[in-house]
Each structure stands twice: as structure tokens, then as C-alpha cells.
Amino acid sequence: MNKLFAQSVWPRLFVILFTSTIYMTPCWAEDFSDSLLAYAVNIHRTPVQPWPGNGIYLGRGLFLTAAHVVGRAWMTRPKVVVAGQGYPTRVIKEGSLEGTDLTLLAVNEDLLPSRLSLRRMTLCKQAPVPGQRVVTIVPGQVAHSQILSPERLPIETRRFSTVIADVARTGNSGSGVFDADRRCLLGIISRKISKSQSGPYSGRTKTQDIAKYFVPAAEIATFLPAGILNEGQ
Template identity: 70%
Template sequence: MTLWQPACAQGADDTLLPYAVSIHQTPMQSWGPGAGIYLGKGLFITAAHVAGRSWLTRPKIAIAGSEYPTRVIKEGSFEGTDLTLLSVEEELLPARLRLRRNSICTDPPSPGQQVVTIVPGSAVRSHILAPDRLPIGTRGRFSTVIADVARTGNSGSGVFDVKHKCLLGIMSRKISQSFSRPGTRKTETRDIAKYFVPASEIAAFLPAHLQL
């Protein structure tokens, strides 16, 4: 069921849309562009697996139909910290973006907290799920999750706190659970949440000399 949202709330969420960009590998990945978020000072953050192994994929930032070459500042991994930090020469970027600075949340996410996921052209509301809603094997490492798996932004998209408009995390992956239907031997898999790399890990990932 889609929850109704007041027009003023949707309009407020739309103010975050300029921070969302697309990530293009070279050549373009077969599944389409990934997402990323502008931090400021020419820096962009995305999921490591979206950018891929940068020496091979040569990721570019795409904004409004234009592509910008990047320099890889720091690269994580899907198995470790699923983040990659990219840089574009500031003078190449549109003026409307150069002037922006994105704040990273300092408070940890809490169950029930209202969030909005941001990708180019789309802002979708969701909320933080409590870790006890997850399969036991995922509760330690993947404890920062949101609901509304089908509607919200995918890997590399930004998760923002609705109230403070700060960056709460970067979307990393779906969390699924397998179950057997009663009376049958069939096993089905259902997506139950989406894990995002939290703001605390983003802040720790940024090199000290590039702290915003």
C-alpha cells in the first residue's frame, strides 16, 4: 500500500534531488546507470560495487545528460566497506551544484525514523526498521536498514533524514529471507529490507584532509 504524503512534504524532499547523480562505468554497465550523491567540493560518494573496480571501469559522473571524468579518491569493496569516493574538477561542474554542501548526519539512525531515498529525479519516503526484524545472521553487520524495498532507491542512492535533511547513508544491498510454504516443499525468497552504509561509516571513510 502506498501511503499518502502531504504535498508540502514531497516539495521539501525535492530540495534534495540536486545532490543525486548517475554513475556510468566505461563502457556503460548492462543493467543501466548506478546512483551517487554529491557531498560538495567536487566529491561524490557511491557504493563501491556501483563504481566497480575503478582501474577497469573508469567511472564517470553523469548530470543532466553530461558525463564528467572522475578521479578515484578512495575505493572500498562490496565485502568490506561498500563505498567509493570520486572527485570531479569543481570548475567543470554546473554552477548550481558547485555551491552546494551536503551535511552528514551525526546522530545514529533509530527504528521508525522517517527517511527519504534520493536518486536522480525521484524522492521516495521510507522508515528505519528495527534490527530484530532481520534474519538473525544479518543483524550484526547489516543492522541499518529501511523498509519499502520495491519503491526506494537502489545501490548508491542517498538515504536522508527527513527532519534535518542530512545524509544518513548510502544504499548498499537488499536483504532477503527464504521460507517454505506450509504444506509444500517449495522454498521462496522474499526481499524484506534494504541495507545502507550508515553516516558514521561514511564519515570514517572520508580522508581527514577532505572532511567537509
């Protein structure tokens, strides 16, 4: 009886365990990326601009975005928007689109939602490599992508050596690019990269978006004042 029982139970147990693994793994991976959503915010100028601006919470009341999203802060008076609530900011450091396309904003930490109080973002230490899995994060949305080789870009744009694919689906300027496995910050989206081609018969020029450039973690680390972020991976 024991032998017959073992022969009948173990195959069923194996099927249950195998099936559970198949169905649980994608859910875990999805939840893993979704946990980054709390770091994504909107950045609004005053008055609010017609296009979306995004940013990433670093911790301690500090928010990082692309410099051109804010523009000249003394004129645009940017606000950080968390769950629909806007918070006035002060500028800690301002870059430029032509230079380092980053701006660091600060909000009185006492005003922020309590769910942000203990959160701290880390910068990735390892440089991105072609084919690496990444996720981009904007409020309410996670998009999966991968690092592209600069060799796939038009020659005149290869100076933008840190780029991702999936232009239409991924976040706009100021969005965060994260290592999909380590959950560290790889960079901040800065701009789209396009190529133009003329039709062989019509002669009309067609422009196609092929990648998005992000300011890499190494450049972010140089831009930020010392001691702001935790050590990354």
C-alpha cells in the first residue's frame, strides 16, 4: 500500500510544484518592478506645462529630474506632484540641456506623504551594457526595455552612448531608468534620438524615433552633492 501510495502521490506533487513555480515567478518579477513606482513623481512648472514632466525621489526630500523639464527654475517655479498633490520646491543644483541635463530639487520632507519617509534610492555602480534588461518608471506605469549599443545609432548621435529601446512605451524626460534585477538607478531620461530618411521615389523625408538617451548613473554621481545617495550595486 505504501509503495502504491508513493507512486500515485509524488507525480501529482511534482506537477503541483512545477505549475506553481511557473505561475508565481512572473508575478514576483512584476511586483519587484512595481515596488519602484513609489519613487516616480510628476514635475510641474507654474503655470503647468502642456507636456508631461517626470522625476525620481532620491530620499530625504530630494527629487531628481532632467534640467530641461524644469527650465530656469527662478522663472518656472517648479512643483513636485505626488499622488495629485503639488509641493513647492527649492533648487539644490541646476544643470542644462546642453551640459548635464539634470536638476536636483528639494521639498520640505515634513510635508511629504509618510510612505516616502524611509525610502532611499541607490545609484548603480556598474555601467550599463548592451542587451541589459531595464525598466523605466513614471507615476502609475512600469515599462520594460533594454540597453542598446551606440553602434545602432546614427553616427552623429553616438556621443549619446547610454540609450534604451522601446521609444513609444517608455517614460519621457525626467523618468528613471532602473536595473531590472538590482533595482538601482541607472539613469534619468533626457531625450529621444531619431533618424531621418528620404523616400526612394517620393523624396519626402521621414523621421523615426529609434532610442532614448539617459544621463547615466556615473554622471549623476558626479553631479550630485556628496553624501546624498546610498551606495549602489
